[in-house]
Amino acid sequence: MKVLLIEDDPSIFEQIQERFSQWSILVAAPRNFQKVMDDFLAEQPQLVIIDIQLPAFDGFHWCREIRAISKVPILFLSSRDHPMDMVMAMQMGADDFIQKPFHMDVLIAKVQALLRRTYDYKEQPMEMIRWNGATLDYDRALVTYKEQQIELTKNEFFILKILVKASNQIVSRDELMRKLWDDERFVNDNTLTVNVNRLRQRLGEIGLEDMIVTKKGLGYMAVEK
Numbered sequence: 545m546k547v548l549l550i551e552d553d554p555s556i557f558e559q560i561q562e563r564f565s566q567w568s569i570l571v572a573a574p575r576n577f578q579k580v581m582d583d584f585l586a587e588q589p590q591l592v593i594i595d596i597q598l599p600a601f602d603g604f605h606w607c608r609e610i611r612a613i614s615k616v617p618i619l620f621l622s623s624r625d626h627p628m629d630m631v632m633a634m635q636m637g638a639d640d641f642i643q644k645p646f647h648m649d650v651l652i653a654k655v656q657a658l659l660r661r662t663y664d665y666k667e668q669p670m671e672m673i674r675w676n677g678a679t680l681d682y683d684r685a686l687v688t689y690k691e692q693q694i695e696l697t698k699n700e701f702f703i704l705k706i707l708v709k710a711s712n713q714i715v716s717r718d719e720l721m722r723k724l725w726d727d728e729r730f731v732n733d734n735t736l737t738v739n740v741n742r743l744r745q746r747l748g749e750i751g752l753e754d755m756i757v758t759k760k761g762l763g764y765m766a767v768e769k
Contacts, residue, residue, distance in 0.1 A: 710765075717736060
């Protein structure tokens with residue numbers, strides 16, 4: 545079980561990390577407080593604990609960003625005591641709120657309850673990756689970029705997935721069709737062209753123009769900037 549703890553106070557982080565280890569809960573930290581989403585996607589945590597006051601962006605911002613792409617449980621841990629802070633946290637999609645200073649046993653009990661409630665009855669977190677600042681949700685065929693979201697068809701998303709996994713490398717039309725065929729998505733040459741063109745149009749709707757390029761006579765390439 546892994547928790548992403550978005551907390552900039554080293555002493556609090558170390559206390560929580562040490563105590564959670566006794567319960568076999570791994571605690572990961574953001575490497576860059578300006579790019580918390582990169583760490584969230586890299587770590588794929590089962591729970592997120594967020595402070596409100598953070599470097600760069602506050603906890604409300606990161607809660608909103610995470611909730612836009614994931615249903616992972618989120619718990620706020622903050623010294624701010626205004627009732628509006630708790631209201632805002634819940635409105636952003638948080639599951640619970642604990643005020644600092646806190647008792648470690650209370651935090652552990654809340655975390656265990658959230659984990660039990662979430663994962664006893666729900667599927668594990670979804671598989672997602674980052675690409676040019678966008679989030680690709682493999683399970684729901686969704687692409688999210690700058691608070692905009694598009695849902696692709698199965699064929700469109702499968703093509704995007706293949707190209708992104710080979711970012712900045714050319715994937716031939718034959719290879720694309722072979723992979724689509726192996727996955728029982730029966731396409732011919734014309735169908736592939738239509739799907740790629742449609743994929744480009746959909747990506748353009750959220751500001752990802754020119755991210756899929758044609759290499760004449762060779763195939764297609766997903767550009768990773």
